[in-house]
Amino acid sequence: MGRATDRRSVLRIDLDATDDARVALRRxxxxxxxxxxxIRxxxxxxxxxxxxxxxxxxPGDDLDLAIGFLLTEGLIRSDADVHTAQLCSGVETPNTYNVVDVVLAPGVPAPATDPTRNFYTTSSCGVCGKASIDAVRTxxxxxxxxxxxxxxxxLLAELPDRLRAAQRAFDRTGGLHAAGLFTPDGELVVLREDVGRHNAVDKVIGWAVRQRRLPLAGHLLLVSGRASFELTQKAWMAGLPLLAAVSAPSTLAADLADEAGLTLVGFLRGRTMNVYTGTHRVTP
Incomplete structure (x- = not known):
């Protein structure tokens, strides 16, 4: 199985070092x-x-990622639509286990093979594989x-610190997004990390699908980056009433949250925050 982190040799340059031998050193x-x-x-x-x-x-929680992706794209409705899901190795790289094979339950239609259902997503973009504007909104x-x-x-103001404290891989790399599912009392139910913020959210939602916890009514989702349209859509697809982000939302995210009746919180930092939609759910 793949690892979430790996080691590399770097040339560390510290221009403030007083010892000339430590200005540039290998570490x-x-x-x-x-x-x-x-995902097949x-x-x-x-x-x-x-x-x-x-x-x-x-790598890590790949079955959650695949199932969450299928759910948030509207290709499955619940865990009952999945007969089996397994991680397997690819043909060209047999030891990498970079393929998830999903067998749909009998009667569940297979995804269409037209261009609107051919996805390639980078770690920074969750919708860049969609072929048309209509295919973006589900x-x-x-x-x-x-x-x-x-x-x-x-309570909301305390959650970013709780999320950060649970980010084990971020402590070692400083390069991973996180998504955390919380109860109204601030209890962290599950946390997932990934280089892609949309992947971290899919891993959380996929976990909930496999645990048969959908819809996630009465819970809130906190993400470590910004609140984009695709993250807002994923939260809605999982039945989440509140999405909070430590950074900014986009206009389309705010519009979709307003349409769905979802509370959208941005710039959740320190003791300040902006509540863009669904303000009745955040009590001063």
């Missing part, structure tokens, strides 16, 4: 691993699964507008 450094993951989907039977997506990700089957969740602003 080991820990990096976040980035490798492709191919289809009905049972040998040779009937076809490649659906290739995403650049950090409507959720969950209604979040009526979710009675409320969270004190003081």
């Amino acid at each position: 080991p450094d820990t990096l976040a691993v980035e490798e492709p993951l191919e 989907v289809g009905p049972g039977g040998p040779g009937r699964r076809r490649p659906l997506a290739v995403t650049m990700r950090t 409507r959720s089957r969950f209604t979040v507008a009526d979710d009675p969740l409320t969270v004190p602003a003081k």
Whole structure:
């Protein structure tokens, strides 16, 4: 299985060093691993699964990532739509285990093979494989507008530190995004890390699918980066009533959150935050 981190030799330059021998020296450094993951989907039977997506990700929790991706893209509705999902090695690189093979349950239609369902996603972009504007938006089957969740602003302000404290791989690399699922009381239910922020969210949602916890009513999702359109859509697809981010949201994210009745919080830093939509859920 792949590792989330790896070591490399680097030339460390410190212009503030007082010892000339330490201005430039060789030392080991820990990096976040980035490798492709191919997701193959289809009905049972040998040779009937076809490649659906290739995403650049950090190895680990790959089954969660694949299942979360299928759910947030509207290709499955629950864990009942998946007969089996297994991690296997590729033909060209037999020891890398960079393929997830998903067998759909009987009666579940296989994904269309037209260009709107051919995905290639980088670690920075969750929708760049979509072939048309219409294919970008997928409507959720969950209604979040009526979710009675409320969270004190003081509690929200504490969550980034709790998320950061649980980021083990980030401590070693400084190069991973995180997504954390929290209860209204601030308890961290599950955390996932990845070089791609959309992958981290898919890993959290995929975990919830496999644990049969959807919809995630009464919970909130915190992400370590910005709140983009695709992350807002993924939160809605999982039935989450509140998405919080330590950085900025986009206009399209705010528009979608408003349409869904989802609370969107941005710039959650220190003791300040901006509540862009669903302000009734954040109590001062």
